[in-house]
Amino acid sequence: MRRSGRAVAALLALTLPFWLANPYVLHVVIMAGIFGVLALSLNLLLGYTGQLSLGHAAFFGIGAYTSALLTLRLEWSFWVALPAAATAAGLAGWCIGRLALKLRGAYFVLVTISFAGVVSLVSINWMDLTNGPLGLPGVPPPELGPWSLRTKRAYYYLVLAAVAASSLACKRLVGSRIGRAFVALRENESLAESVGVDVTHYLVLAAVVSAGLAGMAGSLYAHYTRFVSPEVFLFTYTVTMVIMVVAGGKGTLAGPLVGAGLFTALPEALRAVTSWQWQMLAYGVLLVLLVFFLPRGIVPALTAVRRRS
């Protein structure tokens, strides 16, 4: 039953651009995929090690800028720029991990948020490199041999591959010894340490992988919208990621993807009815309601319901 369900889902995902002709809907699906990678990356830290990063937009933005600059200024291929973007973001994650590894909870959050603030200010003020608030237009679309992945349909498959690769990577990581160490740290740090889990090592590792994934998402975003500006550092992105992870179910593999799908589609659906401010207002209220009524998220709640029946 579960296997056939998965096969149907995979088939639907693979054929989606053929039966979903509406380019606008396809655009929403692509954005959901990019946010899916972001939510997976945040979930590694928040869901598995229990550390909330409110600086994730910084890793996303660093990835977007790295990829855009490498392809625009140095005319590197997208296929080199993408791993470079992930590496640059991962490196930033390493720095933050090393710096903040002594801190927990609120203090870790504050360091990440401050880091994002500094990076955002740099992107606005370092005119020579980033072109300041005007941003970098004309980021080239990726090319694959003779084809350009300019169309939404082609880009969909690129994003699909990225989502699949990221979830697989997260699944492997979480199921491994490393993932068990993450969870042990989240549940009881001193106990984990006493049985020989190297706290520093694992927290930095989680930060690096998480930041690297966010950087990859940034690169995908840059080459999809073909424009990068300091807006990629907007705190709204971080908040959206947090809501996706918390609503979907932190510490689960499917949760962030469900959350990403839901919270990319929902605002688009609401856009026709309400303005952007109402939508953000609803986000805030929703976050509060989630904490009160569905603290573990949608996916764990559904799993519990299914077990009971």
Place this chain on the structure above:
Amino acid sequence: MEQLLQHLVNGLVLGGTYALLGIGLTLIFGLMNVVNFAHGEFYTLGAYAAFAALGLAGLDFTLALLGAIAAGALGGALCEVSLLRPLRHESIDTTMLVMIGLWIAMQNGELLVWGGVAKSIPHPFPTAPLVLGPVSLAPLRLFVLVVAAALIAASYLLIQRTKLGRAMRATFQDAETSALMGVPIERIHTATFAFGSALAAAAGALLGPIFLAYPSMGDLASLKAFSVVILGGLGNVPGATLGGLLLGVAEELGAGYVSSGYRDAVGFLIIIVVLVLRPAGIFARAERIG
């Protein structure tokens, strides 16, 4: 040299209001263990309350300030009772998420009510600056500095000399024992949150007329309040006062001598550097309140 003095004076004016923000947050964070990301929204609330009183109702500045403080206290008490009280025994991360939600909701609520265009708050002070030797100071800024100092002094008196303040200090040191001694912890929490929010609103009403009132003004205010708290040490009111003044002066000097584009980076860098090197704050010998 003349410039330096001018920067120092401007920094003190800013720093006085940062200290108000910081004292409010250090009490909330220290006493209630709530990472209040909505703190800056009470600052925004204060600025808009001042705008409503001065710009729309045409009241005088003192009334506007009192109105802003009342709005902050009322809003703070409301939030504490409805959102934080039910979650008192939850983890710090849970309440942090709720405060992030409140922050987004309040900010966009303000955006809906007041619109995205920045509002300039009228004030009754003459615009010609007072010139004292090498330093010139707008009368409004002098007023802001004096009022901030008065409010800081009042906060000290409240914390050190009143029964409420003593109960707050006791709760900070040991909530359980205080409860056993008959301190009504729930009411102390409500009072602390209302008091902290009122100070933030006062800061907003004071700085609003110098700058402008706009919905997202609270974001930076929150982060600056956090850097003041971290600079001074959790729950440390004198530390927050000094930290606020220090941050104000550092920002002015940074903007004046390094680059004005990076003015707001000062607060961020303080958070990172202090937390990494000296997490208990630079003035702290031990965590304390009062």
